[in-house]
Amino acid sequence: MTAPNDRGVVWLGSPAFPEAAREALKDGQLRANLRRATATIRDKRLSVSAELDDWEQLRDAAAAIKQHTARHLDRYLVQLEESVTAAGGTVHWAADAAEANRIVTELVRATGGSDDETREVVKVKSMATQEIGLNEHLAEHGITAYETDLAELIVQLGDDRPSHILVPAIHKNRTEIRDLFAAEMGRHGIAAPEGLTDEPRALAEAARRHLRHKFLSAKVAVSGANFACADTGTVLVVESEGNGRMCLTLPETLITVMGIEKVIPSFADLEVFLQLLPRSSTGERMNPYTSAWSGTTEGDGPSAFHLVLLDNGRTDTLADPVGRQALGCIRCSACLNVCPVFERTGGHAYGSVYPGPIGAVLTPQLVGVDSDTKGAAASLPFASTLCGACYDACPVKINIPEVLTHLRAKVVEAEGGRTVEALAMKAAGKVLDSPRLLTAAQKAAALGGKVLARDGRIGRLPGPLHGWTDSRDTPAPPTESFRSWWRKNREGGTS
Amino acid sequence: MSSREAILARIRAAVADAPAEEPPLPRAYRRSHLAPGADPVGLFAERVADYRATVTRTDPAGLPAALAAALTAHGARRLAVPAGFPAELLPPGAWQWHHEPLTVPELDGLDGSLTLAAVGIAVTGTLVLDAGPGHGRRALSLVPDYHLCVIRAEQIAADVPEALTRLDPARPLTFISGPSATSDIELDRVEGVHGPRTLHVIIVEPREPA
Numbered sequence: 001m002t003a004p005n006d007r008g009v010v011w012l013g014s015p016a017f018p019e020a021a022r023e024a025l026k027d028g029q030l031r032a033n034l035r036r037a038t039a040t041i042r043d044k045r046l047s048v049s050a051e052l053d054d055w056e057q058l059r060d061a062a063a064a065i066k067q068h069t070a071r072h073l074d075r076y077l078v079q080l081e082e083s084v085t086a087a088g089g090t091v092h093w094a095a096d097a098a099e100a101n102r103i104v105t106e107l108v109r110a111t112g113g114s115d116d117e118t119r120e121v122v123k124v125k126s127m128a129t130q131e132i133g134l135n136e137h138l139a140e141h142g143i144t145a146y147e148t149d150l151a152e153l154i155v156q157l158g159d160d161r162p163s164h165i166l167v168p169a170i171h172k173n174r175t176e177i178r179d180l181f182a183a184e185m186g187r188h189g190i191a192a193p194e195g196l197t198d199e200p201r202a203l204a205e206a207a208r209r210h211l212r213h214k215f216l217s218a219k220v221a222v223s224g225a226n227f228a229c230a231d232t233g234t235v236l237v238v239e240s241e242g243n244g245r246m247c248l249t250l251p252e253t254l255i256t257v258m259g260i261e262k263v264i265p266s267f268a269d270l271e272v273f274l275q276l277l278p279r280s281s282t283g284e285r286m287n288p289y290t291s292a293w294s295g296t297t298e299g300d301g302p303s304a305f306h307l308v309l310l311d312n313g314r315t316d317t318l319a320d321p322v323g324r325q326a327l328g329c330i331r332c333s334a335c336l337n338v339c340p341v342f343e344r345t346g347g348h349a350y351g352s353v354y355p356g357p358i359g360a361v362l363t364p365q366l367v368g369v370d371s372d373t374k375g376a377a378a379s380l381p382f383a384s385t386l387c388g389a390c391y392d393a394c395p396v397k398i399n400i401p402e403v404l405t406h407l408r409a410k411v412v413e414a415e416g417g418r419t420v421e422a423l424a425m426k427a428a429g430k431v432l433d434s435p436r437l438l439t440a441a442q443k444a445a446a447l448g449g450k451v452l453a454r455d456g457r458i459g460r461l462p463g464p465l466h467g468w469t470d471s472r473d474t475p476a477p478p479t480e481s482f483r484s485w486w487r488k489n490r491e492g493g494t495s
Numbered sequence: 496m497s498s499r500e501a502i503l504a505r506i507r508a509a510v511a512d513a514p515a516e517e518p519p520l521p522r523a524y525r526r527s528h529l530a531p532g533a534d535p536v537g538l539f540a541e542r543v544a545d546y547r548a549t550v551t552r553t554d555p556a557g558l559p560a561a562l563a564a565a566l567t568a569h570g571a572r573r574l575a576v577p578a579g580f581p582a583e584l585l586p587p588g589a590w591q592w593h594h595e596p597l598t599v600p601e602l603d604g605l606d607g608s609l610t611l612a613a614v615g616i617a618v619t620g621t622l623v624l625d626a627g628p629g630h631g632r633r634a635l636s637l638v639p640d641y642h643l644c645v646i647r648a649e650q651i652a653a654d655v656p657e658a659l660t661r662l663d664p665a666r667p668l669t670f671i672s673g674p675s676a677t678s679d680i681e682l683d684r685v686e687g688v689h690g691p692r693t694l695h696v697i698i699v700e701p702r703e704p705a
Contacts, residue, residue: 037682057524064520071513074506087665093499150688151679167679174680200680204688211689216599216638232664242637242675242690249633250599260502267664271656272524274670282678285542286619289690290670291633297667300632311498315505321512 007312008097008133009366009377011161014351016379021345030171030346037170038337044283045334045393051285052275061272063397066328069264070318076230076263077309083233087295089305094257096312097132104134104255105141107306108220111253121255122214124237124244125149126224127165127331128257128310130353131366134222145222146188146214148243150207157184163347163355165333166281171346174198185210211243221247221302225258226277226330228307229267234294235307236270238277238287248291254302259310261318261327273330276395281332313366322406326361328396333358335390335400341383350383351376357390361403369407370414378414381407405429435483442481528618529653535617536648540698542620546673547686548694554702558645559586562609565643565695566590571606574643575635579628580611584645595631599638607641607691613668615651616658620673622646622696623658625666633667642671642691648700 014020024030049055069076081091094100108121121138123129123145135145135156147156154169155162158180162168169177178198185192185206190213192206223244227236235256237244248254264273278287296305318324336342336356347355352363360380369378381404390400405428431437496504529535540550553561563586566574573591585592593605602608611629612622622644624630636642652658662668675690686692 033681040682052525052528054524054528057521060521061524064518068517068520071510071517073510074503077503077506093497093502095498095501099498148689149679150677154679167682169679170682174683177680200677200683200685203680204677204685208688212603215689216603229664234664234668240675241677241688243688245633245637245669246689249637260506268659271659274655274659284672285545286616286621286670286672288546288671288673288676290668292664292668292670294665294667297626300626300634300667309502311502311505315502315509318506319509324509 006096006098007131007367009131009313009354009363010352011376014376016376017349017351017383018379020349020351020376021341021383024345024349027346029173031344033171033173034343034346037167038343041283041337045280045337048279048283048285052279058272058276059395059397062276062330062395063328065264065269065272066261066396067325070261070324070327073260073263073318076265077260079230080228080233080263081309083230084228084235084295084305084307085233087233088297089233089295089307092306092308094308094310094312097310100132100257100308100310100312101134101137103308104222104257105138105143107253107255108138108143111220111304119143120214120218121145121220121222122211122218122247122251123147123152124221124223124239124247125152125168126222126257127353128224128259129222130162131259132257132310132312134257146211146218148211148215148247149239150204150241150243153207153211154180157181157188161348162353164336165331165354165356165358166336167333168347171348174200174203177203181206181210189214215243215246215250218247218251220253220255221251222255222257223247225256225262225307227270227273228258228263229265229270230263231266232294234267234292236290236292238281238290240282240288242289245289245291248293249301252302253304253306255306255308257308257310259312260314261329277330277332280330280334280393280395313368316368317362317365320365320406323361323365323403325398326358326365326400326403328398329358329362330396331358332395334393334395338389338393340385340387340389345383350380352380357384357400357404358398360384361398361400361407364407364411369411378411381405381411439481439483442477442483446477446479446481525654526656527654535651535653536698536700539615539617539620539651542617543622543673543696545620546676546694548673548696551695551697552700553697554700556702558584558697558699561697562586562643562645563588565697566607569607569641569643569693569695571641571643573605573607575602575605575608575631575639577608577610577629577631577635579630580609581629595635597635599634602634602638605639607643607693608636608639609643610636610645612644612646612650614658614661615646616653616655617651618654621658622671623662624669624671625662627666633669636669636671637690640691641693641695642674643695643697644671645697645699648698651698 151169164170181192342356613625614623674694
């Protein structure tokens with residue numbers, strides 16, 4: 001129904017991941033910024049998630065709710081449409097980025113008012129609108145979209161790209177931000193004060209002054225959604241700064257663009273997600289502000305509410321029995337912060353609005369691995385060491401390593417082939433799925449390792465496998481697998 | 496075919512492989528993380544303060560004085576007061592109480608807002624406003640830079656699941672956990688960006704029986 005190239009998601013002209021990563025690794029400042037930031041947030045997340053001794057039960061429930069919703073997605077979307085409509089909102093359906101952009105542009109124009117008013121919208125940070133390239137589309141039609149989240153403002157003023165789902169300007173340090181504010185704010189509205197320092201408090205104050213008038217005068221706001229409850233039509237935006245509340249409350253018209261996978265069955269299900277999301281995302285017990293609204297309310301907030309339901313590759317993703325679990329993502333970004341690859345390359349190397357481990361499984365599925373954009377997207381499933389830290393951190397238990405290996409096989413197949421790697425990945429998938437086959441494989445590896453290893457390392461693998469060992473040693477497989485050791489030592493030797 | 500029909504058809508085709516039998520949703524998580532016997536009001540006060548909000552505990556008789564002390568400490572003189580806020584609670588003194596209708600620029604010119612709340616959540620230190628009497632519309636507690644909020648002890652739920660059962664999703668809801676904040680610059684937390692930069696919560700507890 002849609003050409004994958006119309007879907008956005010990836011930045012056109014992005015190099016494949018290995019090339020982009022090589023460039024990023026040369027930037028020592030970037031690596032220092034990232035290491036400090038991800039370490040801070042990892043510690044915060046661990047300490048607040050450890051406060052809940054049923055964290056695993058909450059993850060199980062979240063994963064099950066998302067899985068259940070996905071298998072009945074048609075029913076829940078129709079129910080959501082009914083609930084939102086009954087509460088005074090209007091629901092639109094967009095098959096792809098182009099259609100969503102067209103709908104939003106027409107809605108902005110239809111709000112009437114003077115030319116100036118209809119040429120400006122304020123925006124709440126939203127992954128869905130980034131994915132479809134809404135700001136660029138609006139600009140082509142003479143409408144300026146002002147990002148109001150502090151980090152998005154930094155990215156927008158710098159004509160830059162976001163590098164993290166939660167903190168999109170994580171690649172910039174305070175001095176770079178100060179210089180940017182001093183140089184650019186005046187060109188888009190209220191200038192930064194004279195003598196602006198690089199203290200975060202001073203920078204936040206400059207952003208407050210810069211955006212204040214825009215909030216108070218905007219007629220139209222555009223947002224994304226973290227959740228939408230099918231039973232009540234309640235839509236939620238989870239945020240910290242209050243820019244979300246400003247956009248959701250003050251303008252006359254609110255347009256929310258939401259991926260179809262954001263629907264959850266009921267308002268009561270929020271009891272799971274509102275515990276998991278803030279703790280996984282910012283490492284707080286609760287984020288400063290969450291707004292929840294159902295349609296419109298007389299005398300409070302926008303008088304017109306439009307909800308745009310976006311497919312844009314999600315139904316393709318849903319059709320893949322292994323890959324569909326990626327649709328459970330609640331965009332917390334915990335997987336980015338624990339990923340050893342992301343910590344070193346940063347987000348830009350992924351060439352997508354969705355970076356990090358979740359981006360590596362979501363991006364290729366949304367745009368397809370055999371599309372013209374495959375250079376960047378198809379390289380992403382390989383942007384991982386398969387260490388599994390992302391799976392452990394994921395509050396909705398998306399088995400990212402499983403999806404990565406699955407996608408690797410798909411990419412290699414799409415590239416024409418029955419290459420050794422494609423066969424190996426396929427075989428690995430089968431073996432890892434079966435305890436019997438895994439035991440057999442581990443025994444065989446132990447034997448093979450004895451033949452090839454010197455001092456516990458395998459320097460060069462024979463035959464077509466040499467590509468793996470050309471640039472790295474491979475540790476010799478242990479002579480005994482952990483599973484077999486466990487059986488002998490912990491289960492009374494019944495093997 | 497409309498995009499609506501096309502998307503729904505693609506979903507149905509995509510999940511056609513799902514087995515008919517579906518296991519029940521596992522809901523083995525706790526309804527509350529409040530320790531048995533622990534005081535929800537004390538925990539709420541502690542957790543709200545963790546967000547660097549100011550917390551005062553008082554009893555009904557002490558409320559007007561507590562309000563006066565809070566306003567004096569912050570230097571707030573011109574306050575937005577929503578419809579339904581009990582007039583008898585307003586302390587006597589040199590304060591200007593501004594009532595609706597207030598335009599957004601008028602709200603922006605005030606020092607703060609004084610509201611009630613619908614629900615509190617002890618474990619997360621969260622207030623929830625639902626635009627009910629004494630809460631005002633959402634803009635009222637958002638635009639002024641200082642938010643002084645009064646909550647009664649019995650409105651404090653132990654944890655998120657219980658709080659949600661007390662709320663009406665048909666109303667516009669605002670969950671507030673501390674003052675506005677950002678960590679967007681080097682993940683260094685700064686209180687106060689666009690929402691009220693100062694949050695003061697007054698908890699009203701029944702007077703101890705003599």
